[in-house]
Amino acid sequence: MxxxxxxxxxxxxxxxxxxxxxxxxxxxxxxxxxxxxxxxxxxxxxxxxxxxxxxxxxxxxxxxxxxxxxxxxxxxxxxxxxxxxxxxxxTQQFPKSIDMRNQKQTRTLLVQEDSVMEELKLRCPDSVNLARYVTDFGLYPVYRNTHAEYYPLGEIQFENLIAELETAKSFIFLEFFIITEGYMFDTMSELLIRKAREGVDVRLMYDGIGTGMLNSVKPFRKLEEGGVKCKVFNPFRPMISSVQNNRDHRKIVIIDGHTAFNGGTNLADEYINRKERFGHWKDTAIMIRGQAVWNYTVMFLQLWEKAEDEEFMKYQPQHPEVFSFLGSDGFVQPFSDSPLDEEPVGKRVYMELINNAREYIFITTPYLILDEEMMNALGFAAKKGVDVRIITPHIPDKWYVHMIAWNNYAALTATGVKIYEYTPGFIHAKTCVADGKTAVVGTINFDYRSFYLHFECGSVLYDCSVIKKIVRDFEKTVEVSHLVTAEDCASRPVFKKAAGAVLNMFAPLL
Known part of the structure; x- marks a missing residue:
């Protein structure tokens, strides 16, 4: 071992x-x-x-x-x-076909309904510009007939995920950054093999470096022998290329085109607290049902293989009107972010929520490595009187990232931003809520890698009742977290301050 x-x-x-x-x-x-x-x-x-x-x-x-x-x-x-x-x-030679396919097929397969955008404009006038941006430049439309559920812990998500997977009749698509052997993987493997033998189209995609080279052969051989189609995204190759930095950081599960899960939880036991690594592990996720699941289906298939539009359409529910009963609960806009274009959609979505917040902005992130633009946005929001709170880990998984974060703590607390460290351990959740009206739940960290280097995804929630649950969970998490004060920042050892300052100069490259 x-x-x-x-x-x-x-x-x-x-x-x-x-x-x-x-x-x-x-x-x-x-x-x-x-x-x-x-x-x-x-x-x-x-x-x-x-x-x-x-x-x-x-x-x-x-x-x-x-x-x-x-x-x-x-x-x-x-x-x-x-x-x-x-x-x-x-040496940046990532297959351009993937990005071109994203651009071309997304525009033809995902078309925004004007009536939905008009209704959003009436109900959420402050959010309609963000929805237009994600539609026009992220290429993913917003939907009305979609219901969302929020899971405040990975173990709760996993329990519900297993229950939903049991209902699959047509296909199951799974995409993870990290997969390691253990209870979580074994439970999932048994279920997926059983479903594949029942005739369900089961596909599993995982990142070649995030999962690790030691985990990229043996654990998946049994799955493939059982009928599960497995694919490595951007496998590690023994050569230096900036493409090695372009990882698939997404976590997506799609069931029969009508249900999808997305959040921070990977397929490894620490994410559901079956294995302790950095104290208690807190992660979050959402499950959505309805028309918006189509966005996740398309983004998965685009990375899976080169396919014609007709092949994509096989996986779209044939009677979307059955979701109309879900239509009374806000708007949902799942989106993906690619490092192969010059449009940092994830970062700009966060920036819009921060800039437009009037009462509060609540953020959870495992990594707080910010550029000048994001630092200024958070600081300016606090100076305007917005209640800006950010929860980060107390027990980090990367010591150098924690040092850089503390370097940012000092500057942010000086502007009135409240930083909390999750005392029980490590918080891996990636959420952002503005004024209880708009929220983002997904895979996007507040760091350079998520904003510019990784394939990421998330869902923007507009005027959904589930946002109240996200806010309540944030407030409960604050109660068990330590508020970082200016005195805490000032009392840090000089060598840690110096190390953080030096590392911060190279933060975009880490």
Missing amino acids: KLKKILSSILSSNAAFVIMLLLQIGFLMLAVMSLGERFVFVYFALIVLDIILAIYLTNKNEPVSYRVSWIIIISIFPLLGGVSYLFIKL
Whole structure:
């Protein structure tokens, strides 16, 4: 077990990328050192390259924090900084067919009903612009006839998920970032194999690095032998490429096209507190029934395989009018966010909720790595008198991320933002609620990776009764959390403050 843990750490997404990068840097250093007397000419050429890249980055349309991080690296490591940037950019060879398919098929398969948008405008005038943005640029429409349920813990979600999976008659689509062996996986495997043998089309997609290379063969062989179709998304390859950073961070389960689950919960025992890793693990999720499930069905199939529109339509409920009885409870807009375009939909949805909040904005996130734009938005909201509260973990899963978060705590608390750390352990939930009227539940963290590098998804809820449950759960969670004060920030050891400040310079690259 110890050997497996060591290997799992070595082969994790961050470790694998760092090891390959160090090997590449070592090779470049040996190559440069072998030039002998010609080294001075190579050195001069590299300096010129660094200057050109610094100018290029200064004027490039990318997040300021990302550009600054690379300029710092190029300045500190003049021999290899510029070369490393070029190498990573030039080796970005993610299949473009996926992004093109997203753009083309989403527009033809997901069409916004004008009557729904008009009704949303009447009932939620402050939210209609956000819905239009997600429809026009996220390419996912908003729906009326959809009901949502909220689960405040992973174990509650899992119990309901198993019950719903038992009812499947036609197909089950599952997509996870992390899958590990244990009670949760074993329970799910037995059910999925049984359903596949009953004739249900069962498909399971998992991320090649998030799940880990040690978990990418053996646990899934039994599933495939039992009739479950398994697919690895973006498997790890022994080469350095920025595409290794573009992970499938989504967690989706779709049942017969009429029911879907989405949230922070992966398929591993710590998510349902069957295994303790960082104290008590708090996660959240929602289940939706109705027309809006079609958005999740389309986003799953787009990453699964190249298919024609007719193949997609096989998985759409043939009689959507049966969902009309659900139509009295607000509006739901599931959406996906891709790193292959220049539209950070997830971040902009969060920004809109923060900027438009009048009374309060409640946020839960495991990681609080913010750029200047998000820091200013949160701080300005607090200065306007909005009650801004953020819950983060007290026991982190990544020490360096926690140090960066504390670096942000000091700046945010100075503006009036209230930061709480979840005292029982680790909070993995990704929720955002504004004024009890609009909410987002999904997979999107408040960090650079979720905003710019990962495939993500979530649901925007407009005027849904379930939002009250999300607010009550947030308030109950605050009661068992520690309020971080300015004194807490000031009393931190100097070396931790310094470490956090240094790490913060490279936060967009972590």
